[in-house]
């Protein structure tokens with residue numbers, strides 16, 4: 010394990026910024042000669058009205074079918090979509106984003122009450138150190154398991170800001186509702202029985218919240234907020250703030266994800282690619298830094314229940330399209346090992 014990385018990771022990126030320090034070499038992801046100054050184009054990611062998938066909404070069958078086709082096409086190409094009319098009031102989303110910002114603005118001493126050991130995942134701090142040769146991310150984060158309840162470690166759920174815990178509890182309930190409607194709609198868009206993905210995720214499918222804080226960075230041309238990766242989840246629900254920074258790789262080009270104040274970005278992880286037999290794509294994405302604007306995001310990772318086997322759903326495997334993936338369980342563990350080496354793990358699930 011790179012000891013210099015451990016030294017750097019024992020301090021928050023935020024502290025370096027407050028002290029006016031330049032990024033150390035381990036944060037530098039590319040050569041100055043390859044420095045990227047060209048802005049990436051905005052990604053035309055489809056916007057999906059989740060209200061059209063709710064049984065209590067008045068709509069025509071055609072309207073629903075059209076939206077399902079839009080959803081399918083988004084997930085086959087971009088591997089993500091912007092969900093609107095998801096039922097979460099915009100004032101709550103604003104409050105939750107504000108509380109998140111307030112947490113990261115607390116004095117270091119207060120935040121450190123929830124700090125993690127360098128090699129631990131849950132808690133406040135940086136990710137565990139990657140393998141030697143990998144660069145570090147220009148971000149601090151707070152990582153908490155929120156579901157199932159018995160897997161929560163509430164000692165590291167911040168008590169400050171005052172409403173943090175209550176808001177996170179409430180956000181978790183709302184996320185459960187969103188995952189149900191999204192999982193069912195994805196199944197319907199593929200002409201599958203609506204519970205087929207929910208059954209694979211299982212009753213005790215995990216939800217983990219990752220609060221990302223990307224401080225300003227003087228060298229956005231050579232330092233990344235989060236390295237390129239695909240998620241090891243089933244899928245991930247991202248609440249962005251108003252600062253752009255998340256980018257998606259498509260056809261070897263990086264596209265910036267637009268910020269839409271009341272939308273949730275739903276992004277496929279490798280396990281949905283496996284369950285759909287490769288039809289939905291788990292996109293490679295990264296976060297860039299900005300000289301003047303700091304950014305926060307809240308990602309909720311929705312992952313199949315521990316030790317539960319998942320694989321391509323029956324309806325998507327037939328003679329013309331044999332299984333591309335085999336059955337796997339606890340895929341996210343292998344994913345993490347590869348992630349730390351800067352690699353994708355999806356090939357381990359190929360038949």
Ligand SMILES: O=C(O)CCC(=O)C(=O)O
Nearest residue numbers: 219221247255296306308
């Ligand atoms: O900050 C973001 O918008 C994305 C974060 C992300 O990709 C992750 O936490 O896996």
Ligand SMILES: [Fe+2]
Nearest residue numbers: 238239240294
């Ligand atoms: Fe991600």
